[in-house]
Amino acid sequence: MTSPDSTTSAPISLARRFAPFYYASTSGLFLAASSAPTPLYRLYQQAFAFSPVLLTVIFAVYAFALLAALLIVGSISDHLGRRPVIFVSILLNMVAIALFLMAEGPDWLIAARIVQGLATGTAVSSIGAALVDLDPVKGSITNSLAPLAGMAIGALGTSLLVQFAPAPTILVYIVTLALLALQAMLLWVMPETTTRRTGLLASLKPEIAVPLQARRTLLALTPINVAVWALAGFYLSLVPSLVTATTGSTAPLVGGSVVAALTISGAAAVFLMRKRSAATIMWFGIPSMTLGILTVIAGMHAAEVSILALGTLIAGAGFGAAFLGTVRSIMPLAKPDERAGLLSAFYIQSYLAFSVPAILAGFLSKAFGFAEAADIYAAAILLLVGWGVVALRSNREKPLSIA
Template sequence: MVSDRKSSEADAAARNPIAFHAVTLATFFGASAAPTPLYRIYQESFSVSPVMITVVFAVYAFALLTALLIAGSISDHLGRKPVIFTALMLEIAAMALFTVASGPGWLIAARIVQGLATGIAGASIGAALVDVDRARGQLVNSLAPLSGMAVGAIGTSALIQYGPFPLHLVYALLLIGFAIQAVAIWLTPETGGKRPGMLASLKPRIAVPPQVKRTLALVTPINIANWTLGGFYLSLVPSLVVSTTGSHAPLTGGAVVTALMISGAIAVYLRRAQAPRTNLRFGVSATTAGILTVVAGVHLANVPVLLAGTLLTGIGFGVNFMGSVGSIMPLAKADERAGLLSAFYIQSYLAFSLPAILAGFLAKSIGYALTTDIYGTAIVLVSLAGLLAVIRAGKPSAAVA
């Protein structure tokens, strides 16, 4: 049966490389969200604090950022297939580490390897998608990560609630899936080429062109608030749901996280043709309304209100990211975009990880509900301040996102 599945996936990869790369990219990000519903169980099983859980979460973001900055363009020199294969091998190693994990040290090691694998995969698969079809590839690059994370969160929650071996089963299944993809990648056409300069490409290029500095400064508060929101959801929300609503069903916390990602993906697709400034207005408004609803759901201990607020927040999350990128990238020349994107990634992933660790400290000392109040207030105020600056400054970019 496994051999038949391998053959079937290999045939599909050869026939439709865009579909194969889309599924592979989504699987990487689905695996990145798989630990989220398990964090509460890890906390109980390994007797660790919320602070340690957020450290486990944050090291993934640091490793992913490192991989993006150092190895982000390596597939331009070695070809797409061998680099994607290397990322798959690293991801298989990460799944194996998760499967045998017996304490927080194992989890940290697994998340570091997973972050490196996902960073390499994100850059190389993203490039392969654009190689095959520029327009469709860019759309898939926007939708696959959010869709994959949604499936990863809800799928893991279902396996925890209804399947055996809650700390191991999801990783064993993902390991098998990545092994199949590692075989199938060699049956896809090579979309990139090989060229010299690989060692030079390992040096991170971080630069903000002069003509982009003002616009980047304007969208920075919105972008930081947006990624802080994402980090909070993916690190602490399942524990928050249990603490404030009393619902211990893994699917409940998983559904809340999934709602953020799936609504973000749908919003990106529906608003992809809107101008950046319009998207930022819409996104900040949706995020503000959503966070206020989430805070109300926390204090009412009402899961449906939490879900409704998360759907609104997710819409803002996706649209704000698209509006931020769409505001700055068209202003850079072709040879300036890699350095600008590196700077943008640094800003984004630091906001994704560092505030999450602070949230862990706050949750330990003052509780999840009050931590949510503080974080929600900060995110709303920073987002609104950023939007006001964008509106006062005028249109940041005439280009479509």
């Protein structure tokens, strides 16, 4: 997996040393761009007068488009090379940002999120592969940390711009466009990390298959995984509006900080527990997520942002640990030629849990209000966690992981 570039050795050496940082920052930028609209949803809702249901649909179409890109073109860079695919992804994301800038109604926002989902799904698979090409061990860790850090930066950065800078629905996108343009130019300085190979058309066919030896473990972990991604989807779609409705705080920075707290603590948990066994990680993640959700609900009913933020930090640590533990539990059970199919099944499960429950939460918010919707949603997540614990205990005669 060496570079096919024919440039001189000194520039290649310098570029290769810089490449991991470049690819990590580009991955983070894509996820920052994806979470940047989160603090703006309340402003869009006021400007365009749409319901919480439509708000969650705007959020969810991104996840559906991202999933489609992962399944259809997720391995396209293996055949065309990393850099051309990443470049097209950056251009697509710039189109999405332009649609946000020109938005005159919710239909524009839906179109922007679809294009953004396609761009991000194509990019993260190609960038992730490039990072692993450069260093399999460090690349895997970076692939877990960069997206979470990027989502935190996007939510927090947008909140800061909305609260302290002019033109809240314009400036953040101009900044993002400038950063994407810079990444597009720097990309061609980076070395190509793989060689092209045949089989492009065959790679476009999604491969979805759970190996027989992994089915029992994946089934036992499914309630936990659904709970993890349902929690993330709720935060990235409705939590800023929930914070305003239940605490009375209209400061964009407050809602954005609460969202960022989830992904920051999630990233910290992934980093700190990266060398632990899957079983240890899971049994830390499950109680942490449970305690965090209960604390969040308590803070919501007490109208205390500090308690809500504390609960988010605890729940975020559980979110990151449970995600890491799930991946580490199932992937060693697949043979090398079975991993793509297993990952596809895992992606489908995760992104459906990321998007569909959020839409249901939008219906609940419209019918009962944000606080009541949060109560119902939290109860459903806790029931899933409890179900998962029972399933894991019944599966205990098989090791949770060989990692």
